[in-house]
Amino acid sequence: MKTHRLGIAAGVIGAAWLLLIGSSLPVSAQHEASAHIRLDAFTAALNETVPAYLNTFEVPGAAVALIRNGEIVFARGYGYADVEKHRPVTTQTGFNIGSISKTVAAWGVMQLVEQGKIELDAPVWQYLTRWQLPPSAFDASGVTVRRLLSHTAGLSLHGYPGFGPDDELPTLEASLSGDTNGSEDVRLIMEPGTQWKYSGGGYTLLQLLVEEITGQSFAEYMQEAVLQPLGMQRSSYALTPAILAGSSLAYDEFGEPTPNPRFTAQAAAGLHTTVEDLATFAAAAVANPQGEVPGRGLLQPETVALMTTPAPASDSTYGLGYGVNAFHDDLLIVGHGGANRGWHAVFQIVPATGDGLVVVTNGSNGWNVHRQVTCDWMAWQTGSRPPCQVSIAAALVGTLKHEGVEAALQRYAYLKREHPDDYRFTEWELNRLGYGLLSMDRVHDAIAIFKRNVEEYPAAANPYDSLGEAYVQAGEKELAILNYQKSLELDPENTNAVRMLEELEEQ
Numbered sequence: 001m002k003t004h005r006l007g008i009a010a011g012v013i014g015a016a017w018l019l020l021i022g023s024s025l026p027v028s029a030q031h032e033a034s035a036h037i038r039l040d041a042f043t044a045a046l047n048e049t050v051p052a053y054l055n056t057f058e059v060p061g062a063a064v065a066l067i068r069n070g071e072i073v074f075a076r077g078y079g080y081a082d083v084e085k086h087r088p089v090t091t092q093t094g095f096n097i098g099s100i101s102k103t104v105a106a107w108g109v110m111q112l113v114e115q116g117k118i119e120l121d122a123p124v125w126q127y128l129t130r131w132q133l134p135p136s137a138f139d140a141s142g143v144t145v146r147r148l149l150s151h152t153a154g155l156s157l158h159g160y161p162g163f164g165p166d167d168e169l170p171t172l173e174a175s176l177s178g179d180t181n182g183s184e185d186v187r188l189i190m191e192p193g194t195q196w197k198y199s200g201g202g203y204t205l206l207q208l209l210v211e212e213i214t215g216q217s218f219a220e221y222m223q224e225a226v227l228q229p230l231g232m233q234r235s236s237y238a239l240t241p242a243i244l245a246g247s248s249l250a251y252d253e254f255g256e257p258t259p260n261p262r263f264t265a266q267a268a269a270g271l272h273t274t275v276e277d278l279a280t281f282a283a284a285a286v287a288n289p290q291g292e293v294p295g296r297g298l299l300q301p302e303t304v305a306l307m308t309t310p311a312p313a314s315d316s317t318y319g320l321g322y323g324v325n326a327f328h329d330d331l332l333i334v335g336h337g338g339a340n341r342g343w344h345a346v347f348q349i350v351p352a353t354g355d356g357l358v359v360v361t362n363g364s365n366g367w368n369v370h371r372q373v374t375c376d377w378m379a380w381q382t383g384s385r386p387p388c389q390v391s392i393a394a395a396l397v398g399t400l401k402h403e404g405v406e407a408a409l410q411r412y413a414y415l416k417r418e419h420p421d422d423y424r425f426t427e428w429e430l431n432r433l434g435y436g437l438l439s440m441d442r443v444h445d446a447i448a449i450f451k452r453n454v455e456e457y458p459a460a461a462n463p464y465d466s467l468g469e470a471y472v473q474a475g476e477k478e479l480a481i482l483n484y485q486k487s488l489e490l491d492p493e494n495t496n497a498v499r500m501l502e503e504l505e506e507q
Contacts, residue, residue: 050373060080062361064359070292071283092234105210109149124143131172136187138192142192156189157185159198162263163264196317204267229296232281234274243272252436253393253432259342279347279356281347308332323337327378334348335356343362344366344369400433437449444474484504
């Protein structure tokens with residue numbers, strides 16, 4: 001069973017780097033000179049560590065920006081936007097930023113709220129004419145704008161895989177009804193307002209709402225209402241020729257080019273931007289010394305404060321478009337991560353201090369890079385680096401790519417035996433690695449990885465399901481059936497195994 005939601009892994013940084021930056025706390029006026037020294041030290045460290053992270057995790061390129069006191073104080077590109085042509089990443093190189101698209105989209109929705117065109121707590125169905133949620137056992141009047149923004153509306157559809165470059169994109173209505181290239185439809189699956197459940201489909205419903213209210217396409221409205229007013233000149237929800245011309249290529253887990261995914265669900269996953277533009281957006285949520293207030297005139301400061309405060313039923317971890325987490329000394333950190341195949345990004349900002357970090361990458365292993373940089377940034381901010389294990393899957397990619405599957409499995413065994421606390425060992429790590437191999441038609445290598453996963457986690461249903469899928473691709477019908485049966489024995493609710501067994505037995 002393939003999992004589309006990637007976890008977070010991290011790594012370690014050398015003691016010499018920690019000695020270089022020392023103990024760094026949020027900037028105060030009386031320590032401005034020393035803050036500049038620490039900033040110079042940290043950016044010098046980034047110039048050493050980011051290229052090393054790219055090399056370790058087989059990610060061709062990245063860009064990083066730092067925000068201090070509400071202002072961008074550093075931005076730089078690293079590595080390549082196009083490996084074959086040796087085109088470097090710059091601060092103006094375009095990247096898809098996945099689910100961070102939701103945070104930017106939330107600004108567009110909240111402008112309509114401030115203008116009185118929609119109400120936060122009104123049933124969303126009363127604004128819609130082109131599509132409605134299908135009937136369910138739950139009360140659709142509880143699906144409000146506030147709950148859609150905070151993922152508490154009780155809707156299905158976690159995320160979208162996107163469409164290929166030659167695929168015809170479905171209409172917005174068709175997408176909501178299930179034409180999603182492998183994801184489900186959008187429907188009500190639990191009582192609204194009772195618990196947090198991430199739903200990219202909820203943001204597609206907000207995209208429809210925006211189009212119904214404004215009479216514009218979502219991309220046109222966002223360009224006029226948010227992107228251009230903030231000065232995000234190289235950003236767009238539409239993949240125009242100009243946007244594509246300035247974009248990096250996307251690369252898979254093994255550092256090989258992969259098609260750039262395209263989306264009907266633009267609000268959920270479709271924004272293309274640069275590190276400079278994304279840092280500009282991140283900084284717009286806080287004040288700066290020039291007297292600019294949170295919202296930068298597009299939203300009221302009170303609205304931004306509401307968006308960055310945990311919403312009801314969100315488990316205190318999500319506002320209206322923003323993730324919310326504890327940071328240091330009772331401070332909160334807000335922001336969002338984003339991932340599509342070939343792309344990973346994150347932005348984080350501390351509203352109380354105006355400090356922030358933005359990282360964009362052009363590889364499927366890019367989350368390892370931005371997690372590493374985030375841990376470094378937290379150490380710079382607080383003087384204490386959080387525990388940051390390395391993804392074992394990412395640690396094996398180089399060996400797998402250059403030395404083969406047997407060498408990779410030997411390295412896996414060595415690292416688990418000698419360094420068990422330094423790496424993230426879970427069934428999902430090897431599972432993700434196996435699916436990366438399947439996507440490259442390295443079926444027998446994928447089988448070897450999935451077999452090791454079954455050996456490591458014999459009581460888990462998912463590794464058997466994945467091994468069954470690999471055997472299907474290899475044409476090994478009987479072995480596929482045996483593994484699907486074992487998966488179903490361990491998890492009788494595994495509908496994928498039921499479906500696959502029915503198909504295999506009919507052959």
